Amino acid sequence: MEYASTETPAAAGQNDDIFLLKLYVAGQTPRSVAAIENLNKICEVHLRGRYKLEVVDLARNPNQARTDKILAIPTLVRSLPTPIMRIIGDLSDEDQVLMGLNIRRL
Amino acid sequence: MPNPSHRANTPGTMLQKAPTGITGLDEITSGGLPKGRPTLVCGSAGCGKTMFAMEFLVRGILEFGEPGIFIAFEETPEDLAKNVASLGFNLAELEEQGGLIVEYIHIDKNEITVSGAFDLEGLFLNLQACINSVGAKRIAIDTLEILFGGFEDQSLLRREIRRLFLWLKSRGLSAVITAERGDGTLTRQGLEEYVSDCVIMLDHRVNDQVSTRRLRVVKYRGSTHGTSEYPFLIDEGGISVLPISSVGLDHPASNERISTGIARLDAMMEGKGYFRGSSILVSGTAGSGKTSIANFFADAACRRGEKCLFMAFEESPAQIKRNMGSLGLDLEKWVSRGLLTFHASRPSIYGLEMHLVKIHKLVRDLKPEVIVIDPVSNLTGMGTVSDVNGMLVRLIDFLKSEGITAMFTSLTPGTQSSPEATEVGISSLIDTWLLVRDIESNGERNRGMFVIKSRGMPHSNQIREFVLTDKGLDLLDVYAGPQGLVTGSARLSVEAREKAAGKYFQAEIDNRKTQLERKRKSLEAKWALLQAEFAVEEEETTRFIARKTAEQDAFKEDAKVMAKYRKSDPIPAFAVNGHEEG
Numbered sequence: 044m045e046y047a048s049t050e051t052p053a054a055a056g057q058n059d060d061i062f063l064l065k066l067y068v069a070g071q072t073p074r075s076v077a078a079i080e081n082l083n084k085i086c087e088v089h090l091r092g093r094y095k096l097e098v099v100d101l102a103r104n105p106n107q108a109r110t111d112k113i114l115a116i117p118t119l120v121r122s123l124p125t126p127i128m129r130i131i132g133d134l135s136d137e138d139q140v141l142m143g144l145n146i147r148r149l
Numbered sequence: 150m151p152n153p154s155h156r157a158n159t160p161g162t163m164l165q166k167a168p169t170g171i172t173g174l175d176e177i178t179s180g181g182l183p184k185g186r187p188t189l190v191c192g193s194a195g196c197g198k199t200m201f202a203m204e205f206l207v208r209g210i211l212e213f214g215e216p217g218i219f220i221a222f223e224e225t226p227e228d229l230a231k232n233v234a235s236l237g238f239n240l241a242e243l244e245e246q247g248g249l250i251v252e253y254i255h256i257d258k259n260e261i262t263v264s265g266a267f268d269l270e271g272l273f274l275n276l277q278a279c280i281n282s283v284g285a286k287r288i289a290i291d292t293l294e295i296l297f298g299g300f301e302d303q304s305l306l307r308r309e310i311r312r313l314f315l316w317l318k319s320r321g322l323s324a325v326i327t328a329e330r331g332d333g334t335l336t337r338q339g340l341e342e343y344v345s346d347c348v349i350m351l352d353h354r355v356n357d358q359v360s361t362r363r364l365r366v367v368k369y370r371g372s373t374h375g376t377s378e379y380p381f382l383i384d385e386g387g388i389s390v391l392p393i394s395s396v397g398l399d400h401p402a403s404n405e406r407i408s409t410g411i412a413r414l415d416a417m418m419e420g421k422g423y424f425r426g427s428s429i430l431v432s433g434t435a436g437s438g439k440t441s442i443a444n445f446f447a448d449a450a451c452r453r454g455e456k457c458l459f460m461a462f463e464e465s466p467a468q469i470k471r472n473m474g475s476l477g478l479d480l481e482k483w484v485s486r487g488l489l490t491f492h493a494s495r496p497s498i499y500g501l502e503m504h505l506v507k508i509h510k511l512v513r514d515l516k517p518e519v520i521v522i523d524p525v526s527n528l529t530g531m532g533t534v535s536d537v538n539g540m541l542v543r544l545i546d547f548l549k550s551e552g553i554t555a556m557f558t559s560l561t562p563g564t565q566s567s568p569e570a571t572e573v574g575i576s577s578l579i580d581t582w583l584l585v586r587d588i589e590s591n592g593e594r595n596r597g598m599f600v601i602k603s604r605g606m607p608h609s610n611q612i613r614e615f616v617l618t619d620k621g622l623d624l625l626d627v628y629a630g631p632q633g634l635v636t637g638s639a640r641l642s643v644e645a646r647e648k649a650a651g652k653y654f655q656a657e658i659d660n661r662k663t664q665l666e667r668k669r670k671s672l673e674a675k676w677a678l679l680q681a682e683f684a685v686e687e688e689e690t691t692r693f694i695a696r697k698t699a700e701q702d703a704f705k706e707d708a709k710v711m712a713k714y715r716k717s718d719p720i721p722a723f724a725v726n727g728h729e730e731g
Binding site for chain 2: 081108112128134
């Protein structure tokens with residue numbers, strides 16, 4: 044059933060969907076900084092105006108690593124639209140990020 | 150890292166240990182796993198890694214007051230709780246009391262997209278959060294393969310494994326990390342064992358279709374440890390490891406004597422029976438009554454109010470109880486009072502060592518005063534002669550150190566010229582050795598029993614006939630005649646013959662006595678007759694003397710009267726005869 048829902052007119056729905064994104068980093072490491080930069084770039088290009096991004100610094104709040112089950116740093120979680128998607132790494136590979144977020148290249 | 154706080158670990162100070170509480174393991178590792186350091190537990194699937202890790206944590210909480218966290222990558226907390234409930238661990242309760250956290254982390258490679266470089270800092274933060282929330286001193290990670298199986302990058306993987314071990318060490322956690330065994334190597338990455346301070350390998354091997362779990366301490370930095378493979382057991386009480394090395398010959402010796410359960414057998418041993426804490430071997434051919442002797446011994450122990458463990462390797466408890474009922478023994482009574490415990494299993498159910506571990510465990514749980522192993526010879530089929538001997542040495546050592554009186558029965562094959570020969574392996578360890586053998590003669594088979602040896606006491610050297618009746622066991626004297634030993638119906642016929650001979654003998658004596666009596670009587674009669682004759686003679690003589698004396702007196706009187714009449718001179722006394730006149 045889920046398969047069918049993702050297949051529903053993507054072009055029509057694409058503009059209505061809001062992407063809820065959370066990026067987990069740990070402190071100001073080069074990798075974290077790179078991840079934030081890379082994600083911002085991708086979002087601005089591909090999701091302009093229809094995404095909400097929250098950056099969580101687990102170094103300040105380790106408990107959240109436990110509650111949100113985060114292992115790898117950095118981790119990007121797409122909680123909306125469903126299903127939940129996870130992408131790990133500094134997001135330097137744009138193709139992989141787009142695939143992970145299920146976004147069509149413009 | 151020149152850290153002043155690490156100065157404590159300079160030579161001279163012992164490495165601190167975190168006791169596992171796992172039976173036997175702390176003995177092998179002389180105190181437990183390295184405290185505050187990571188220990189790798191590796192082995193193939195189903196060898197008990199998860200159980201090991203969990204027991205380390207649970208015992209840490211229950212017995213040593215060290216809170217712990219269990220990081221599960223493999224099983225969900227629900228499954229884990231169910232699995233370890235069979236070991237008697239109640240995880241929910243421990244979690245409620247705040248000593249334990251079971252943290253399940255789900256990893257699925259297919260749900261994750263990788264884009265660029267990353268590390269596992271999130272895992273460390275996660276662990277840190279868990280550690281902080283209970284103040285954990287111990288941690289178990291189960292298993293490494295699932296965690297790193299989620300990531301493809303090999304160099305990252307190796308880097309992060311190393312980081313994980315160092316991180317755990319830097320936090321001062323006594324950690325147990327489980328890992329799959331590699332193909333031909335200890336671990337999959339060939340790296341884990343180098344970053345661990347202690348490596349324990351678990352193994353589940355099948356030899357001759359019998360599987361045995363074994364444990365080996367592969368390495369232990371800064372500590373001595375047993376290097377052998379130790380068999381272990383997982384059952385309702387957790388893991389029990391059996392240290393192979395014997396305790397040494399320093400067990401105490403008791404002077405107390407305990408009954409054999411057979412009065413006549415006691416009599417053969419000074420009327421007192423076996424020494425408490427000694428080991429007794431009853432060997433004999435099939436059907437010679439070994440089990441019966443063992444059961445009477447068990448019964449005697451229960452009568453004294455002692456606990457007896459009966460390891461039955463041949464018959465089921467019900468069958469033993471029924472059979473002993475025919476000898477007048479009511480074993481059920483002792484079972485229901487909790488004095489007698491049967492533990493019946495097929496020898497082939499598991500390997501030799503496992504039987505040993507099992508016996509160890511049962512002894513520790515039940516604390517019996519007396520143990521019967523019937524028959525120990527069934528175990529010998531389970532391994533080579535040296536294996537079996539080794540096991541029995543360990544077993545006897547262990548039982549002696551616990552002060553338990555042990556009886557082993559042993560089946561000797563066939564009627565050999567020397568039934569002792571088969572027992573050479575353990576005979577030197579045995580204190581009292583009874584041999585029951587068949588004596589075949591006159592188309593009959595009867596049982597003979599004798600005490601081959603009994604250390605520390607004078608004992609009868611005679612062979613006794615051993616009979617089973619509905620009133621119990623009894624030992625009878627054996628007739629040794631010109632034809633050799635006489636038993637069974639031959640004994641009865643000899644007895645009858647002897648009885649008849651005895652009767653004849655008595656009659657002859659009686660006869661002689663009567664003859665003598667008669668002779669006496671006749672002599673006495675003769676004596677009486679002679680006495681009577683003598684009496685008559687004596688009387689006649691007396692009468693004669695009296696008459697003659699009277700005549701003499703009368704004559705003198707007459708002479709006096711005559712002289713008076715003749716007026717004669719007084720006659721001088723001497724002239725009376727007239728010889729002076731003339």
